[in-house]
Amino acid sequence: MSGLRFEIDGVEIAARDGQTIMEAADAAGVYIPRLCDHEGLRHQGGCRVCTVKCNGRSVAACTEPAPPDAVVENETPHINKMRRDLVEMLFHEGNHLCPICEASGNCELQAMAYRLDMTDPTRFPYLEPCRPVDASHPDIALDTNRCISCGRCIRASQDIDGKGIFGYVGRGIHRHVAVNGPDLAHTDATIDDVAVSADVCPVGCIIRKRVGFSRPIGERDSDHGLIGSNAKAKADD
Amino acid sequence: MSEPRLIEISPVTRVEGHGKVTIHLDADGNVDEARLHIVEFRGFERFIRGRLMWEVPVIVQRLCGICPVSHHLAAAKAMDQIAGVDRPPPTAEKMRRLMHYGQVMQSHVLHFFHLAAPDLLFGFCAPAEKRNIFEVLKEHPELGRRAIMMRKFGQDIIEATAGKKIHGTAAIPGGINQNLPIEKRDAFLKDLADMEAWALDALALARNYTLEHMETVQNFAAFPSHYMSIVREGDGALDLYDGNLRAINQAGDRLFDQLPCEAYCDVITEDVRPWSYMKFPFFKSLGPDDGWYRVGPLARMNTIDFIDTPLANAARDELIAANGGVAHAILANHWARMIEVLHCVEKIRELLHDPDLQGTELRATGDRRFEGIGVIEAPRGNLIHHYEVDENDQVTYCNLIVSTTHNNEGMNRAVKDVAIKQISGQPEITEGMLNQVEVAIRSHDPCLSCATHALGQMPLKVDVIDASGSVIASRATDS
Numbered sequence: 001m002s003g004l005r006f007e008i009d010g011v012e013i014a015a016r017d018g019q020t021i022m023e024a025a026d027a028a029g030v031y032i033p034r035l036c037d038h039e040g041l042r043h044q045g046g047c048r049v050c051t052v053k054c055n056g057r058s059v060a061a062c063t064e065p066a067p068p069d070a071v072v073e074n075e076t077p078h079i080n081k082m083r084r085d086l087v088e089m090l091f092h093e094g095n096h097l098c099p100i101c102e103a104s105g106n107c108e109l110q111a112m113a114y115r116l117d118m119t120d121p122t123r124f125p126y127l128e129p130c131r132p133v134d135a136s137h138p139d140i141a142l143d144t145n146r147c148i149s150c151g152r153c154i155r156a157s158q159d160i161d162g163k164g165i166f167g168y169v170g171r172g173i174h175r176h177v178a179v180n181g182p183d184l185a186h187t188d189a190t191i192d193d194v195a196v197s198a199d200v201c202p203v204g205c206i207i208r209k210r211v212g213f214s215r216p217i218g219e220r221d222s223d224h225g226l227i228g229s230n231a232k233a234k235a236d237d
Numbered sequence: 238m239s240e241p242r243l244i245e246i247s248p249v250t251r252v253e254g255h256g257k258v259t260i261h262l263d264a265d266g267n268v269d270e271a272r273l274h275i276v277e278f279r280g281f282e283r284f285i286r287g288r289l290m291w292e293v294p295v296i297v298q299r300l301c302g303i304c305p306v307s308h309h310l311a312a313a314k315a316m317d318q319i320a321g322v323d324r325p326p327p328t329a330e331k332m333r334r335l336m337h338y339g340q341v342m343q344s345h346v347l348h349f350f351h352l353a354a355p356d357l358l359f360g361f362c363a364p365a366e367k368r369n370i371f372e373v374l375k376e377h378p379e380l381g382r383r384a385i386m387m388r389k390f391g392q393d394i395i396e397a398t399a400g401k402k403i404h405g406t407a408a409i410p411g412g413i414n415q416n417l418p419i420e421k422r423d424a425f426l427k428d429l430a431d432m433e434a435w436a437l438d439a440l441a442l443a444r445n446y447t448l449e450h451m452e453t454v455q456n457f458a459a460f461p462s463h464y465m466s467i468v469r470e471g472d473g474a475l476d477l478y479d480g481n482l483r484a485i486n487q488a489g490d491r492l493f494d495q496l497p498c499e500a501y502c503d504v505i506t507e508d509v510r511p512w513s514y515m516k517f518p519f520f521k522s523l524g525p526d527d528g529w530y531r532v533g534p535l536a537r538m539n540t541i542d543f544i545d546t547p548l549a550n551a552a553r554d555e556l557i558a559a560n561g562g563v564a565h566a567i568l569a570n571h572w573a574r575m576i577e578v579l580h581c582v583e584k585i586r587e588l589l590h591d592p593d594l595q596g597t598e599l600r601a602t603g604d605r606r607f608e609g610i611g612v613i614e615a616p617r618g619n620l621i622h623h624y625e626v627d628e629n630d631q632v633t634y635c636n637l638i639v640s641t642t643h644n645n646e647g648m649n650r651a652v653k654d655v656a657i658k659q660i661s662g663q664p665e666i667t668e669g670m671l672n673q674v675e676v677a678i679r680s681h682d683p684c685l686s687c688a689t690h691a692l693g694q695m696p697l698k699v700d701v702i703d704a705s706g707s708v709i710a711s712r713a714t715d716s
Contacts, residue, residue: 099404100296133287135629141289209630210320212291214600216407216415217400 004068008032008052009075015066022050022061025074029235031228032074033083033115035090035108035202036150037062042159044151049083049112084116092124095131095145096203102212103204105220109148110203111227136185139209140196147177147205157195165189177205240264244660246671256683258674260656266663271656273648273678275515282635290316290626294408297622297637303347305404306340306395307615310478311622313408314611319626320410321603328596329412332398334478335588336407337613339394341477342581344616345534345574346391348682349439350384353571356676357446362669380442383435387578390425390432394585397421412600422589429586433548436579440552443575447568448559456658458651458677459566461487463520463530465643466537466619467498467612473542475549475580477614483540484520484530489563492520498612501621507638517645518638529646532618533681534573539563544576546583552576567651567680574682577616615640617682641683651677 004015008030015024020043025032036047045063052061053073061074073079090096090109098104134142149168154177157165165187169178181187189196196206217223246258261269281300288296294312298305310333317325324330355368358377366372374381392402397417399405407414447454465484469476473483473495482501484492493504508517508525519528530536538557544550553576560569588594611622618640625634641648655677659670 099299100292102292102295133289133631135289135631141630143289207289209289210291210410212289213295213406213409214414217405 004066006067006070006072008072013066013072019066020062021052021054021059021064021066021072024066025061026231027235029232030074031231032061033112033228034062035087035112035148036152038152038200038202040160041152041155041200044155046151047086047148049086051079051082053079080116083112084118087113087116087118088122088124090148091118091122091126093127093129094147095128097145101146101204102207103146105217105222106198106215107204107222108202108227111222114222115226115228134179134184135209136183137187137189137209138185139191140184140189141207141209142179142184143205143207144176145205146203148203149175149177150202151177152200152202153177153195153206156197156200157193160194163188163193163195165193165195241269242266244666244671246674256678258652258678260660260674262660267661268653268656271649271653271674272512273645273652275513282637285624285632285635287631290319290624290630290632291410293624293632294410295404295406298404300637300639302403304340304344304615304617306336306399307613307620308622309399309405309408310337311611311613311615311620312624313410314479314613315609315622315624316410316611318609318611319606319624321605322411322601323603324601325412326596326598326601327593328416329599329601330478331588331591331593332413332416333408335417335585335594336395336398336405337478338581338584338588339391339398341391341616342578342585343388343391343395345578345581346384346387346439348616349443349571349574349578350380350388352682353679354380354384356672356679357571361673361676362667365668365672368672383438387432387435387439390428391581394425397425409600411602414599416596416599417594419595422594425585426589429582429589432582433579433586436575436582437548440572440575440579443572444552444555447566447572450568451559454566454568457566457568457673458654458680459568460650460654461563461565462647463487463492463523463528464536464539464563465530465532466540467614468495468541469545470495475537475541475544475553475577477577477581479613482612482619485540485563487563487565489539492522498621499610501610501612501623501638505621505638507642513645515645516638516642518643519646530643531647531681532640532643533570534577534616534618535564535567535570536618537614538573538576544580546580546587548583549576549580552579567647567677570680570682617641618643641681644681644683648678648681648683651681 006013008025011030013024013028022032022037032050032052034050036044037050043062045060048060050061051058054064054067055070098110104110131144153166157163165179166177167180168175170176179187194200241264242262244260256273256275258273260271263269281297285293285296293316294309297312298309300308351370354373358373359367396402399407463484463486465482467476467480468483469480482496482498483494486492496504504520505518506521508519510517519525520530538553544553556564556572556576608625613620620640621638623636624632627633652674655674659673660666
């Protein structure tokens with residue numbers, strides 16, 4: 001097997017041919033922030049939170065092939081500010097009420113906001129869209145107020161479950177995730193689908209019914225460190 | 238003869254939430270009308286509709302930052318019923334009770350020391366700049382330190398049981414999401430002796446104030462009313478977490494007793510008046526004019542048969558004896574409040590020695606129902622949460638009757654009583670006189686934020702009044 005080397009923020013990274021920058025970084029225990037990317041799903045390059053500078057050019061780390069001998073900038077003030085702007089715009093687009101959300105503490109959007117030091121409300125005016133809660137399914141509910149259109153459920157449903165329960169509809173600012181029926185109850189979705197498993201949806205949009213708030217404060221994903229702070233330990237495993 | 242005048246006290250200070258008082262004086266300077274207006278609007282009963290049932294205990298507690306535990310638990314009790322659980326496992330119920338006792342303790346301590354003590358220690362007419370907690374700390378540093386430490390103890394109990402000091406998430410439909418680790422239990426046990434001693438001292442302070450100022454206390458907005466609370470099923474003991482409804486009339490005779498909380502609608506209804514966002518509940522059988530009643534610490538002392546902890550029970554006996562039976566003096570609320578602080582410390586001790594707190598059966602399930610009514614005794618009095626949930630788990634109906642709402646008519650009467658006695662006919666109206674009006678409100682420890690969750694169109698009335706006081710234009714929207 002051939003390999004190549006490049007550096008991220010001065011750290012030398014070894015990569016295999018065909019790996020993306022993010023895959024190589026993950027293997028080396030270097031965290032690159034991301035929201036639409038998820039282990040086991042094909043890369044999308046949609047959210048752009050994983051944007052890094054590769055030899056001075058902005059690229060999505062989740063889709064960009066690992067570049068031989070390149071210099072990659074990841075955690076710079078400029079890049080993190082850009083990431084924070086993106087995350088702020090996600091808060092501005094939806095209705096993200098962390099204090100009452102059952103995903104709070106286990107939410108990647110919230111965790112990313114903390115990591116990127118977004119400690120105030122977004123400076124962009126809230127759009128406050130009117131979005132329905134689809135609770136028609138006996139085991140699953142969709143609260144699309146919290147959807148960030150990352151498409152993880154779409155890829156999981158299409159590529160792993162082979163069902164295509166979820167998909168994008170609309171264009172531009174009106175583009176959003178929808179189900180392939182009048183409501184979730186009238187689709188093939190089941191509680192065993194990977195697309196509705198607890199860690200595929202990064203926010204509190206896809207909800208397993210009647211288990212909300214079962215994890216006490218102190219035992220949630222984000223209670224013991226910033227998102228990505230376990231990257232090294234994960235790589236060592 | 239002078240012009241009619243309108244005096245406005247806005248905002249009312251050292252209470253939770255935002256309200257104002259208007260006092261209308263006639264041409265002779267006599268009080269024509271005096272009202273407590275609640276000027277904030279919350280709308281929880283409306284926007285909770287459509288939300289999912291397990292979210293409710295977490296959402297509705299945001300009504301309040303002082304007593305969120307009360308709303309959290311009342312909603313959780315309602316959701317227990319909807320989840321088909323009549324009684325959560327012992328560990329869950331005892332964790333919730335521990336949370337509630339911590340909550341009542343810290344809320345009462347906050348009110349007595351931080352909000353009311355400046356009036357009691359320095360006098361109702363003391364300079365305004367003196368009537369605050371910082372002056373209490375300056376002149377009574379040890380008292381102030383204890384107040385802070387007692388409140389901290391209560392809040393630490395809440396954090397250990399709910400997950401956070403404010404707005405925790407532990408109570409879930411059918412149970413609780415955690416038990417109490419041994420190390421946390423032991424940390425609380427170490428502080429209990431101090432807490433009990435300080436609670437006894439605080440009780441003595443409130444008791445002595447009442448007895449030493451009995452003439453003032455008996456004449457300060459001390460008018461008879463009906464009272465209501467829940468009492469423990471069977472023996473009628475004080476039970477802040479669970480029980481059945483009991484109401485007594487002015488003489489202490491029971492209007493209803495051991496009424497299941499689910500039947501509250503049979504005995505209570507609410508009136509709406511256009512000048513306040515807060516509703517006016519009353520007993521249906523007596524009508525709005527005679528059926529108003531009060532809730533809270535003093536109401537509980539009046540309605541219960543006894544307290545099941547010895548120190549608090551002895552103190553309650555003394556309060557009832559000192560008042561010659563049913564206590565109507567609103568300033569005696571402070572005494573009652575400190576009795577309950579002592580009761581909470583005694584109950585916390587009892588619970589901390591109970592091994593069920595370390596149990597692992599945290600949640601029960603049952604056959605789904607579509608309606609749930611959770612009733613609890615919050616620090617400020619009886620609290621009713623009523624919900625209907627559809628087959629999709631979404632809330633379709635919500636009615637909340639909070640303690641301050643129960644006390645709405647009583648507070649308004651107290652405001653008018655004090656205004657007439659203190660202000661009518663006075664050539665000069667001083668700040669101290671106006672503070673006495675606030676003292677009357679403050680003694681109920683109202684939480685105006687909790688009380689303003691009105692459903693439907695906002696009631697609003699605007700009067701345009703000319704220089705002589707005549708209404709020249711009026712626009713109103715009814716709720």
